[in-house]
Amino acid sequence: xxxxxxxxHDSRLSGDEWHRVIVYPGLREDVLGRLQRGELSxxxxxxxxxxxxxxxxxxxxxxxxxxSLALALAGRSVALLDISADSLAFARGCAxxxxxxxxxxxxxxxxPLPFAGNAFDAVWxxxxxxxxxxxxxxxxxxxxxxxxxxxxLSLVPNAASLAYRIGKDMQEADGTWIYGIEVPVHTxxxxxxxxxxxxxxxxxVGAHHALNFLPVGHALRNELARWMADKSxxxxxxxxxxxxxxxxxxxxx
Numbered sequence: 001x002x003x004x005x006x007x008x009h010d011s012r013l014s015g016d017e018w019h020r021v022i023v024y025p026g027l028r029e030d031v032l033g034r035l036q037r038g039e040l041s042x043x044x045x046x047x048x049x050x051x052x053x054x055x056x057x058x059x060x061x062x063x064x065x066x067x068s069l070a071l072a073l074a075g076r077s078v079a080l081l082d083i084s085a086d087s088l089a090f091a092r093g094c095a096x097x098x099x100x101x102x103x104x105x106x107x108x109x110x111x112p113l114p115f116a117g118n119a120f121d122a123v124w125x126x127x128x129x130x131x132x133x134x135x136x137x138x139x140x141x142x143x144x145x146x147x148x149x150x151x152x153l154s155l156v157p158n159a160a161s162l163a164y165r166i167g168k169d170m171q172e173a174d175g176t177w178i179y180g181i182e183v184p185v186h187t188x189x190x191x192x193x194x195x196x197x198x199x200x201x202x203x204x205v206g207a208h209h210a211l212n213f214l215p216v217g218h219a220l221r222n223e224l225a226r227w228m229a230d231k232s233x234x235x236x237x238x239x240x241x242x243x244x245x246x247x248x249x250x251x252x253x
Contacts, residue, residue: 016084028090031064057120061127065094066094154188207237210243
């Protein structure tokens with residue numbers, strides 16, 4: 001893959017570029033294998049726990065659709081929205097293989113969402129909002145609040161995660177960072193309030209995954225791995241070292 005421009009606002013990846021980054025050769029087999037074995041990432045579990053069987057759930061910026069497929073297998077009515085037709089086709093093909101139905105919608109997450117108000121019980125995104133500036137996020141969150149009747153859930157890189165922050169800086173410095181502009185976040189609570197949502201307490205997930213941003217064998221990665229080894233996920237949560245920050249906002253009745 002060609003090296004992508006770094007840090008500059010213009011380095012945001014296009015839908016086609018995101019598809020090439022996310023959907024690597026063999027991903028279909030990997031995704032289907034994990035889903036058939038019932039394996040779910042800690043951030044996927046956070047989305048599952050924030051929704052309920054029978055609810056209509058929309059993922060914005062769905063990429064491979066792996067978590068949404070897990071939601072469909074767990075009894076949610078799922079819709080996926082993405083700017084990439086190829087990514088949506090990938091997710092739809094996986095859904096057909098698994099025998100579950102998902103709705104797919106090709107649209108730009110920065111534009112007004114093509115849904116009526118209160119069309120979904122929950123609207124969520126993972127790895128989306130950090131690629132936009134705060135002024136750009138405001139109308140996006142407001143529109144997500146418009147189309148949900150209950151809650152909005154966002155997962156973004158956690159600015160407090162030491163391993164992620166240092167690993168990202170190292171990759172940007174040596175030209176191996178492939179995700180374009182990506183700004184980690186300390187909190188989205190005020191932005192959720194501005195969108196008319198009542199935020200619940202934030203938390204982070206994926207502390208062990210954050211280590212993957214550091215080079216294999218790096219001293220910091222080794223030390224953090226040893227430090228994490230005897231700690232439960234709940235204990236690690238108290239240190240806020242998870243890769244992803246989870247923000248859930250409830251829509252007032």
